[in-house]
Amino acid sequence: MSNLTETIEVVVSAAAGGTNDTRVLRLTRQDGAPLPAYRPGAHVDVYLPNGLVRQYSLCGPNARAPDYRIAVKRSGESRGGSEWLYSRAGDGVRLRIGMPRHAFGVDDTARHHILVAGGIGVTPILSMAYALHASGKSYQFEYFVRSDADIVFRDEILASPLARQTRIHPALAPDAVRERIVDLLAASQAHSHLYVCGPPALMQTTAELARGVLGNANVHMEAFGPSVPVAAGERRFAVMLGTDGKAVEVPPDKSVLACLRDAGHVIESSCEVGVCGTCMMRVIEGEPDHRDSYLTEDERMEGTHFIPCVSRSKSPVLVLASDA
Ligand code: FES
Structure with missing residues (x-):
């Protein structure tokens, strides 16, 4: 898994229109050094001055370029992330980004x-x-x-x-x-x-x-959003932190993350739409119903990890640990 804590100070060195509702930003390191190379398909967390963190794919033609390129689509459903970047991140704006994350990319064995x-x-x-x-x-x-x-x-x-x-x-x-x-x-x-x-x-x-x-x-x-939306008619289940933990009820209209927090547990999160992996937990018992876009198919089949901001449970009780 990627390093979730290291960040890099960057500056918007060019901002240009992509389409009517898309803006293309070039990000350069503030100290002038090259940004780390990445594998095609990678994305970075972008930490906005308004406290939000959003994920953007690196879409430049050269993964070894000294700078990064991202494209920001203004969303009608923006909770303040894409809207801020679209309208306020002009030339010279300083931002902080995470290291490239590689949850998606080409399989070299394919013909x-x-x-x-x-x-x-x-x-x-x-x-x-x-x-x-x-x-x-x-x-x-x-x-x-x-x-x-x-x-x-x-x-x-x-x-x-x-x-x-x-x-x-x-x-x-x-x-x-x-x-x-x-x-x-x-x-x-x-x-x-x-x-x-x-x-x-x-x-x-x-x-x-x-x-x-x-x-x-x-x-x-x-996907940069929940891959499967929470549907009406979701079932109620319970989660426990550790086998001797107290059972926490998860109603149909609330996430596991929110319920655990309401019960007093401190769980780090970032995107809260299942794409960044920051909130990931370990599964001790039970069968997860994966709704995230972070775990790979193989990881889902293993059933050992769980993304509590969007995923749910197929079993009546899911026992989790926070040391993923
Ligand atoms: S906070 Fe990003 S996947 Fe849960």
């Missing part, structure tokens, strides 16, 4: 890579496409957007060597998106891996279809 992006989900996918291209690997890049106006990095992609492997799909209805995914999976080569990042509906559809064709282990996804 072919299918990259699927939706909207702003293009950010980790773009850096992966650049890396695959640079290393001469076989890949295709499928980019779904609501409209032509929502194509982030449009000119850059079309002018780059990625253009030949890229298909941009504007304004497709959900059924047409599904058909396109079915078609590309039907044409997929043996030992292909698929990677998807974008809105929950696209990710869910793509991952379900892809797992049926490629197998669980060959499907990789990253």
Whole structure:
């Protein structure tokens, strides 16, 4: 797991429009030294002056560049994070970021890579496409957007060597998106891996279809929001910290994290939408119902870790430890 505590002071060295509601920021170290290299698909925590912490994928064309590039989409549902960065993080603004985290990235054993992006989900996918291209690997890049106006990095992609492997799909209805995914999976080569990042509906559809064709282990996804929203009709369960801990009730409309805090437990958190891993706990007993976007498929199957800000329990009682 990544170092969760080390941070770097950076300055916004360039801020430019991406689309009508997206802003592209270049981050440079305040002391002028190069920023750490990262693996394509990585993201960083961005610590905002208003106290919020948000996660952004590093989307530059070169993972060894001395600076980082992120793209910020202004969200109608912003709780103050993307809105602040979109409207206030102009040239010269100082920020603090975490070290790159690598919860998503290309599998070097794949013979072919299918990259699927939706909207702003293009950010980790773009850096992966650049890396695959640079290393001469076989890949295709499928980019779904609501409209032509929502194509982030449009000119850059079309002018780059990625253009030949890229298909941009504007304004497709959900059924047409599904058909396109079915078609590309039907044409997929043996030992292909698929990677998807974008809105929950696209990710869910793509991952379900892809797992049926490629197998669980060959499907990789990253979301910057809860991968499965808390639905109406959730069941009540109990959590305990340690086998001799006191049972804490978790009602359908409240997270495990909130319930444990209400019961007096101190648990560190950051994103609180299941993407950063800061709140991760260890499972001692019980069967987690994973709703996060942080654990890998293998880690979920192992069932030894749990993300309490979004995940729930399939068993009536879940026994956890805070020393993950
Ligand atoms: S606080 Fe980020 S995953 Fe829970």
